[in-house]
Amino acid sequence: MRSATRRPKGRPPATDHAAIERAAFALFTERGFEATTLDAIAEAAGIGRRTLLRYYPSKNDIPWGQFDESLADLRASLAAMPHDIPVYEAVHRAVLAFNHVDEAAVPQHRQRMTLLLRTPALQAHSALKYRQWREVITCYVAGRLGLPPDALLPRAVGNVTLALALSAYEEWLAHEDRTIEECLDEALSGLRAYFAGAVGRPRHARA
Amino acid sequence: MRSATRRPKGRPPATDHAAIERAAFALFTERGFEATTLDAIAEAAGIGRRTLLRYYPSKNDIPWGQFDESLADLRASLAAMPHDIPVYEAVHRAVLAFNHVDEAAVPQHRQRMTLLLRTPALQAHSALKYRQWREVITCYVAGRLGLPPDALLPRAVGNVTLALALSAYEEWLAHEDRTIEECLDEALSGLRAYFAGAVGRPRHARA
DNA sequence: CACACTAATGGCACTGAGGGTCAAAAAGAA
DNA sequence: TTCTTTTTGACCCTCAGTGCCATTAGTGTG
Structure with a gap:
C-alpha cells in the first residue's frame, strides 16, 4: 500500500494537508471561521497545535490550501x-484556464471561495495571496510589452485583472446556476464597454 | 481658550487622534510597524493601552486615521x-478629487501611504478599508446604470477603480517627482488602451 | 461647598494567534 | 542494536484584542 515514492528517512508525517483541511473545513462550516480555534483544528486532525502551525504558517492560510504551488500553472499557461x-x-484566456474546476469539484470550490470571500479575517489575509497571483500577471504583461515589471501599466493590468477575477467570483458565488467562465467573460466585456464610454448615459432607461 | 464647542459633560478626553497618530508614526518610522507594540504607542502618547484601543479598534487602524469619515466626501463628490x-x-474625476492633497501635506501623505502599501500586515488589513471605498464607487455606478449595487458590472467597476488607484499610488511612491493626479491619469489611459487591444503586439519594438 | 451626574480613563484578567526551543518518537540504515 | 534523520508535540513566551469595573475629572444643582 505504501510502495509509491518510498519513504525517505526519518519519522513519517502524522498527517497531511488534505486531512487537515478536511478537519478544518468541517469545523469552519459548523462553528464559523473565527470561532474555530487552532486547538480545535489540531485536535480534530489528531495532531498537536504546534504541528498544525508547521503545516500552515497561520490559521488564515488553511483555507488557501496549496494555492502557492498552483501559481506555477498560471505562469506556465501564460508562457x-x-x-x-x-x-x-492572452491574460484573459490564462485566467479562464487557471480558474477552471472539474464539475465534481465545484461544490468544494464554492465552499472554499465562500469562506475566503465572505470572512473578514480572510478577506484581509487574502490580499497577501493575491499579491503573488498579480505578480505572475504583471511579469507576463511586462515581458510582452517590453517594460520592466515595476512599470505602471503592467502593474495596473495585474491589479485590474485580479479585480475582474474577484468580481466574477462574487457574482459566481451569488448565483448558483452560473459558471466562473461565464462570469469572467461578462466582467471583461462589461468593463471593456465601460472604458470605451459605451455605457453610462442612460438618459433613456428610467426617469 | 476652550470656548469653541464647549465641553458637553463628563471627564474630558486625555488625548485625540492627531496626538496618538503623531506618537505612533514616530515609533513606526523608528522601529517599524510590526516591532512597535501597543504598549509602546500608548506610553508614547501618555495614555493607557486600554484607552488606545478605544480610539482605534486595532493597531492596524492607526495608520488609516480618519479614513472612514472621509468616505462621505467621496460620496458627495460623486453625487x-x-x-x-x-x-x-465621472468616477475618474471623483477619484482625482478624493486623492488630492495640499502641497504642504504631501510628505506626511507619502509617509502614511508608504506604511500602508509596504507593510504586509497593513496590506492585508487595508482590504477591509478598501471594501468601503469600493462600495461608494459601486453604488454610484449602479445608480447611474440603473442596476442593483450587487450586479456584476457596478461591482467590477468598483473593484477595478480601486485597482487603478492602488497602481497609481504604487507608481507615485516609487517616483518622488510625480503627482498622484499624473499617475492616476496615466493608469487610466494606459488601461483604456490595453482593453482596446491597442497595446500588446510589439512585434516592432525590440527583437 | 457638597452632592449628584456623566463620560473618559486605565488597571486587571482572560483568550487566542504565533514563534522559539528542545527532548522524545518513529522510521531507515549500518 | 545502534546511529541517523525527520517529525512531532510539550512548554513557555510575547502580543493583540476584549470584557469588566473601579477611578477620575469634569459639569450642573441645591
Missing part, C-alpha cells in the same frame, strides 16, 4: 500563450 | 458630478 494575440486576450 | 458625462469619466 504557452501564442504571441500573436493581444495581451489582454 | 455632484454632472450626469451628461460618461460614468467612467
